[in-house]
Amino acid sequence: MAGSDTGPKAFENSLTLSPEQIEAGRLLFAGPCDFFHGAQQLDQLPPPGEPEVAFAGRSNVGKSSLINAITGRKSLARASSEPGRTKQLNFFNLAGRLILVDMPGYGFAKAAKAVKEDWQEMMFSYLRGRPSLRRVILLLDSRIETKASDREVMDLFDRAAINFQVVLTKCDSVKPRAEEARYRGVLEEVARHPAAHPVVIATSSETGRGIPELRAELAGFAQP
Template sequence: MEQGRLLFAGESRFFYAAQRIDQLPDPDLGEIAFAGRSNVGKSSLINALTGHRALARASSEPGRTKQLNFFSVAGRLTLVDMPGYGYAKANRQVKEDWQGLMFDFLRGRPTLRRVVLLLDSRIELKENDREAMTLLNRAAVIFQIVLTKCDVPKPGALAAKLAETEALARTYAAAYPVVLCTSSGTGAGIPELRASLAELAPAA
C-alpha cells in the first residue's frame, strides 16, 4: 500500500495521444491500459488514482474518448486511457475505428503489462464485456477486473456482484485473480488499486 501511495504521489502528466496504431509512441516504460464500456469511468478512475481532477478528461457523454491517451506516472509507469466500447449511438464506421485501434493496441504492444478492465457495478455484464475478456484471454494479455461506481449499489447487491465477478474471472486463464471494488467519488478501493499497479513499476 505504501509503495502504491509513493508511486502515485509523484508527478503525473499527459504526454501523448494517438488516433491510429502507426501513431503510437515508442515503447518505453511498462504500460497499464484502462479498458471498458463507454461511460464506465475510465477517465475518472485515472484521475482518482493520480490525485488530479482533470488529468484525464471525464465526461457524462459516452464515447468522448476517441483516441489512446498516454499519461506518465512519476516517470516509472504509463497509464493508457482507451476508447470505450459498446457506445450504441456511434455510427458503424466510428465504432470500427475506435475498437480496431483499441484491439490492435492490446494485441501488439510489447510494453503492455496489464489491462485494467472496468465493469460498472450497477449493471449486468454485457456481451461486449465478455467479448473483450475472450480477446484478452486468447491474446494471453493479463487483465484485472475492477468494478467501478461501487458507492451506488447497496452492500448486499455489491457483495453479490463482487462474488459473481470473481467467479467469472476464474474462468479466464489470463485474468488476474483479485477483483477490486472502486469508487472515484469516495476514493474506495483506490489505495488497493494503486498498490496492485505499483507492483508493475520498476523500483524508484
C-alpha cells in the same frame, strides 16, 4: 484510511496487500503524472519504453473519474461529452516509472457498426503488439450486470494473450447485499477467462474505497 473498509466478506481477497505495498503505491502516485502523447492510429504510438498499464471500460463506466482518483488529480483524464466520440489512446507518464494508458470507451449504443469494428481492430492490434504493456485494468460498473460488450472485450484480451484485471466502479452507489452478489458474479465471470487476474477490486472514486489497493497493484509494475 480511505479504501480500508472491510465491506462484504467476498471482498477479502482484494485486501491482502501488505502495508509496505500500500505505502509503495501511495508514494508512486504522489509523484508527478502528466499527459504526454495521444494516438488515434497505431502508427502514432510512442516508442515502447517504461512499463504500461492500460484502462479500458464501457462508456460512462467512470474511467476518467477513477484515473483522476488514483493519480490524485481533478482533471487529468477527461470524459468525452459524447460517449463513443473519443477514439484516442491517451498516454500519461507517472513519475518516469510507469505509463498509464487511457483507452477509448466501448459499448456506445449510438455508434455505427463500422465504428465498433474499427475500435476492436485498433485495440486488438495495440494489445497484441505492445511489448511494454503489462496489464489492462478492465472497469465494470457495480450497479449493472455485465454486458455482452464487456464479455466481448474479455474474449479479445484472451485472444491477445494480455493479462487483465477487473475493477468494479461506483461501489458507493450499491447496497452491500447487491454489491456482494455483483462481486461474486464477476468472480465467476473472471474464472472463465485464461488471461484474467483472479483478484477483483471494488472501488469508489467518491469515497476512495479500493484506491490504495489499486495503487499498490499498479506499483508492482513500475520501474524502480
